[in-house]
Amino acid sequence: MCWRAAPKYSRAARPALCVAPEHVTNGLCDVFSKLVGCLNLVGTESHMENVSAPHCRVAVNYVEDINQFGQKQLDSKQPREDYKELLELVQLFIANRNALLSPKLLILSNIKTCKTQAKSQSKSAKTAIVMLNMGGPQKVDQVGDYLHRIMTDRDMIQLPVQSRLGPWIAKRRTEEVQKKYMEIGGGSPIYKWTDLQGTLLCKALDEKLPKSAPHKHYIGFRYVHPFTEEALEEMERDGVERAVIFSQYPQYSCATSGSSFNTIADYYKNRSIPFNIQFSVIDRWPTHPLLAQVFAERIKEKLANFAEHIRNSVLIMFTAHSLPLKAVSRGDTYPHEVAATVAATMTALNVPNPHRLVWQSKVGPLPWLEPYTDDAIKAYPKKGVKNMILVPIAFVNEHIETLHELDIEYCQDVAKKAGVQQIERAAAPNDHPTFIAAMADVVAKHMEHGPRLGQQFLTRCPHCTSGRCYQSKEFFKKLCRAEHESVTHKVQDASSV
Ligand SMILES: C=CC1=C(C)c2cc3[nH]c(cc4nc(cc5[nH]c(cc1n2)c(C)c5CCC(=O)O)C(CCC(=O)O)=C4C)c(C)c3C=C
Numbered sequence: 001m002c003w004r005a006a007p008k009y010s011r012a013a014r015p016a017l018c019v020a021p022e023h024v025t026n027g028l029c030d031v032f033s034k035l036v037g038c039l040n041l042v043g044t045e046s047h048m049e050n051v052s053a054p055h056c057r058v059a060v061n062y063v064e065d066i067n068q069f070g071q072k073q074l075d076s077k078q079p080r081e082d083y084k085e086l087l088e089l090v091q092l093f094i095a096n097r098n099a100l101l102s103p104k105l106l107i108l109s110n111i112k113t114c115k116t117q118a119k120s121q122s123k124s125a126k127t128a129i130v131m132l133n134m135g136g137p138q139k140v141d142q143v144g145d146y147l148h149r150i151m152t153d154r155d156m157i158q159l160p161v162q163s164r165l166g167p168w169i170a171k172r173r174t175e176e177v178q179k180k181y182m183e184i185g186g187g188s189p190i191y192k193w194t195d196l197q198g199t200l201l202c203k204a205l206d207e208k209l210p211k212s213a214p215h216k217h218y219i220g221f222r223y224v225h226p227f228t229e230e231a232l233e234e235m236e237r238d239g240v241e242r243a244v245i246f247s248q249y250p251q252y253s254c255a256t257s258g259s260s261f262n263t264i265a266d267y268y269k270n271r272s273i274p275f276n277i278q279f280s281v282i283d284r285w286p287t288h289p290l291l292a293q294v295f296a297e298r299i300k301e302k303l304a305n306f307a308e309h310i311r312n313s314v315l316i317m318f319t320a321h322s323l324p325l326k327a328v329s330r331g332d333t334y335p336h337e338v339a340a341t342v343a344a345t346m347t348a349l350n351v352p353n354p355h356r357l358v359w360q361s362k363v364g365p366l367p368w369l370e371p372y373t374d375d376a377i378k379a380y381p382k383k384g385v386k387n388m389i390l391v392p393i394a395f396v397n398e399h400i401e402t403l404h405e406l407d408i409e410y411c412q413d414v415a416k417k418a419g420v421q422q423i424e425r426a427a428a429p430n431d432h433p434t435f436i437a438a439m440a441d442v443v444a445k446h447m448e449h450g451p452r453l454g455q456q457f458l459t460r461c462p463h464c465t466s467g468r469c470y471q472s473k474e475f476f477k478k479l480c481r482a483e484h485e486s487v488t489h490k491v492q493d494a495s496s497v
């Protein structure tokens with residue numbers, strides 16, 4: 001199809017179009033490529049003129065055909081990305097004729113994306129805030145692909161014969177993980193929270209920094225849609241002047257943040273770097289005072305649930321996703337950055353309570369960072385400590401490990417069996433106003449004072465042997481035009497990954 005030749009729509013994985021009615025395939029491809037060509041007119045004065053242009057009127061005439069084709073795709077249970085895109089485009093160009101599209105198809109075609117796209121076009125974003133995170137499956141049928149992507153990511157995990165073993169483990173794990181997502185409502189809430197945080201963040205930035213407004217957030221997930229590559233594509237299409245790449249992991253790990261940054265480096269391997277955009281990077285922010293403040297406020301909300309006479313002795317148990325000991329020995333900074341967030345939170349909290357940092361969510365048989373959260377919950381009642389609060393400290397929104405592992409497995413099952421008297425779980429930062437203020441302050445200070453790229457980011461782990469990591473850091477120096485001395489420690493042998 002000729003619309004696959006248009007720049008945005010040239011994803012390699014797109015399957016061939018096979019069941020479209022003749023006139024749809026022949027006529028609409030032309031309309032489609034014209035619509036793509038006119039995308040940046042949406043929201044401008046010429047948009048209305050454009051809407052009455054012949055090719056847009058043709059699109060209106062084809063609405064019924066699009067409906068029929070989309071319906072067939074729906075019935076065959078293989079909704080097609082290119083048709084969703086086409087529907088979005090037609091909606092954008094003939095917004096007042098939305099009613100012509102069937103309601104079912106409108107939902108499929110992701111009206112929300114369409115609306116934000118139209119809105120963003122009309123406010124012509126000047127500054128992009130690219131929010132990097134791992135993401136989570138929004139529906140249970142995405143779990144298999146999600147696990148496959150995690151288990152084949154060599155930044156996340158290094159397995160022998162990974163290209164075979166990774167998919168095998170992912171497949172074996174899928175049913176069990178799907179069950180867990182079903183128990184928390186059918187999917188991960190990471191997208192919902194990230195999108196809300198992004199909207200509120202940009203609103204705050206528009207007020208704080210009118211010179212760089214309008215700010216627009218772009219969500220770049222590592223393992224599910226919207227992918228990091230899609231965020232970059234969209235941002236470039238919007239013609240932004242500045243892009244702040246903002247890791248949503250406050251603490252840096254080569255497995256999480258590092259993997260997202262390497263994905264950006266990979267994306268630009270076969271593309272020219274858009275040097276008309278001024279790029280900069282926020283790779284970590286573990287001790288920001290407002291981040292510590294929001295964790296402290298989340299803890300106070302739960303401390304209030306304990307009887308006054310025991311409140312000061314409740315154990316505050318900070319819990320973070322564990323890391324393989326191999327990664328710790330390589331020099332990954334995540335464990336000490338998590339500990340730094342814990343210390344800053346305890347200072348902000350200013351209470352006499354005892355606290356500990358424990359680790360959860362180990363995957364596979366190899367040794368990971370301990371003590372494990374469930375073991376600690378079991379051990380403390382035997383030592384006379386029977387009241388505790390679990391505080392997820394290494395992720396900024398609710399996810400499967402708070403909603404399932406902590407709330408269902410640990411607070412209900414493990415704690416009950418272990419003889420815990422009262423256990424509470426502090427909420428994640430989510431949309432807490434202090435958290436939005438924290439994000440806005442992190443970004444605003446970064447935009448005003450830099451650095452565009454930190455020395456900490458450029459410095460590799462003492463025992464890193466990943467050629468991929470070396471190349472990625474060299475790329476970011478170029479992308480951010482950061483003229484630091486090379487501190488990325490060349491690998492002797494780039495093949496020794
Ligand atoms: C924020 C810290 C995290 C680190 C460090 C981390 C490392 C890490 N994770 C895996 C494997 C899996 N992680 C999975 C889910 C998952 N991981 C994190 C965070 C970190 N992971 C979060 C927030 C989530 C949940 C996302 C959600 O959907 O809500 C999964 C999938 C779930 C499962 O199978 O249990 C896997 C697999 C490895 C190997 C690793 C190594 C450094």
Ligand SMILES: [Fe+2]
Pocket residue numbers: 321361
């Ligand atoms: Fe994980």
